[in-house]
Amino acid sequence: MGREVKIITTEDGSHSLFVPELNETYHSFHGAYRESVHVFMLYGLEAWFVRNPNRFPVRIFEVGFGTGLNAWLSLVWAEQYKVPVLYHSIEPFPLEEEVYSQLNYTEIDNSIYHYAPYFQMLHKTSWNEGTVVSEYFNMKKDTSTLEEAVLYPCDVIFFDAFAPSKQPELWSREMLSKVVETMNQGAVFVTYCAQGQLKRNLKELGLAVETLPGPPGKKEMTRAWKVD
Ligand SMILES: C[S@@+](CC[C@H](N)C(=O)[O-])C[C@H]1O[C@@H](n2cnc3c(N)ncnc32)[C@H](O)[C@@H]1O
Numbered sequence: 283m284g285r286e287v288k289i290i291t292t293e294d295g296s297h298s299l300f301v302p303e304l305n306e307t308y309h310s311f312h313g314a315y316r317e318s319v320h321v322f323m324l325y326g327l328e329a330w331f332v333r334n335p336n337r338f339p340v341r342i343f344e345v346g347f348g349t350g351l352n353a354w355l356s357l358v359w360a361e362q363y364k365v366p367v368l369y370h371s372i373e374p375f376p377l378e379e380e381v382y383s384q385l386n387y388t389e390i391d392n393s394i395y396h397y398a399p400y401f402q403m404l405h406k407t408s409w410n411e412g413t414v415v416s417e418y419f420n421m422k423k424d425t426s427t428l429e430e431a432v433l434y435p436c437d438v439i440f441f442d443a444f445a446p447s448k449q450p451e452l453w454s455r456e457m458l459s460k461v462v463e464t465m466n467q468g469a470v471f472v473t474y475c476a477q478g479q480l481k482r483n484l485k486e487l488g489l490a491v492e493t494l495p496g497p498p499g500k501k502e503m504t505r506a507w508k509v510d
Contacts (some may be wrong), residue, residue, distance in 0.1 A: 285375045288438035290416025291385055293499070297385045299349060299377075306448045307392065310347050310474065315390045317474060319352050321477045322440045325505055326472035327359060334468060339366035339420075343433060345452065347373035347423050350404045351387050352440050357404065358397045359360040360418035369421040372431045376409065428452055433464040441473040446480065456481045462487045466507040476502035 287299040294313030301307070334340075340360075344352055351411040353369055360367040369457065382405045388398035400416055407413040412422045424431060428443070429451070439461060443452040451457065452477070462484070465471065471484065476493060481504055484491050489506035496503040 284378065287377070287381060289381065294390070296387060296389070296390050297349075299381070301444075302446050304444060306444050309351075310497060310499055311496065314349075314351065317497040317500075318355055321472055321474045321503050322352050322442070323355050323359060325494055325503065326440060326470060327356060327438055327503070329472075330468075330470045331363070331365070334437070337437070337468075339368045339436065340435040340438060341368045342370065342438045342440065343436040343461070343465070344369070344371040344389060345428055345440060345461070346442045346444075347371035347376070348442070349377065349385055349387070350382065350401060351385075352405050352424075352442060354387060354397070354401045355420065357400050358394050361416055362394075364418060366418050367420070369419065370434060370436070371421070371423045372426045372428060373423060374425060374427045375433060376425060377405070379405070384463065428457055428460070433460065435466050436464050437466050437469045439465065439469065439471040441471060441475075446475065446477055453477070453480055453483075455486070458483050459487055464480055465489075467508060467510070469508045471506045471508075472504070474500065474503050476500075476504050480504060481487040481506075 286326050290300050292298050292314045294316045296315035298309040298314040341457050388401050409425045446453040481491050486508045491506045493502050
């Protein structure tokens with residue numbers, strides 16, 4: 283554990299992390315916060331909820347807990363909509379407190395600033411056990427790689443691994459199949475990535491694949507549904 287990371291500021295003013303070892307960032311340079319809202323919240327969780335307004339709890343699985351941004355935005359969503367969320371995330375390289383305590387995500391949107399204390403809580407909760415973080419949000423975060431992780435049935439997948447050029451093994455047909463198998467009927471898989479091979483693999487695994495407009499600075503992203 284403990285990998286060298288440097289805090290950077292992206293174009294929307296929100297932080298991200300740069301990993302020198304991989305020459306890779308955790309989010310888009312064009313805006314970490316905007317990317318997370320666009321790809322994972324808007325086209326992921328909210329899209330699923332529009333189709334399934336009465337199916338509780340919502341089970342989310344995230345590849346790469348990282349900065350905790352997706353988890354925090356999901357918690358805010360759960361509290362605002364009063365929809366129970368069970369959030370499972372995996373992360374082989376948990377961040378040190380000196381890093382996550384400097385991240386500015388809770389300062390980007392003043393209208394949700396009162397949820398700020400939960401950001402630290404998400405990081406401080408114990409690893410590898412389920413925790414009730416807030417009234418509508420339960421989380422289990424495992425210090426596991428995708429390769430080793432034990433997965434549970436889920437409704438929404440936030441596939442937020444580093445790019446296929448940096449970590450091809452996480453985007454292999456075998457790994458995608460492991461994730462797709464856990465998807466409930468009607469579940470959705472979202473990622474910022476729009477690679478052709480990814481889309482072909484998801485199609486071959488039986489999903490209905492969509493190419494959608496990406497967040498600012500990125501032309502396209504991918505969403506895929508498990509449908510009859
Ligand atoms: C693109 S970053 C996104 C992280 C997070 N979702 C966020 O918004 O900050 C990818 C994350 O995957 C983690 N990761 C690296 N190798 C992994 C593996 N083998 N399995 C699962 N996650 C991995 C990284 O440490 C990093 O936190």
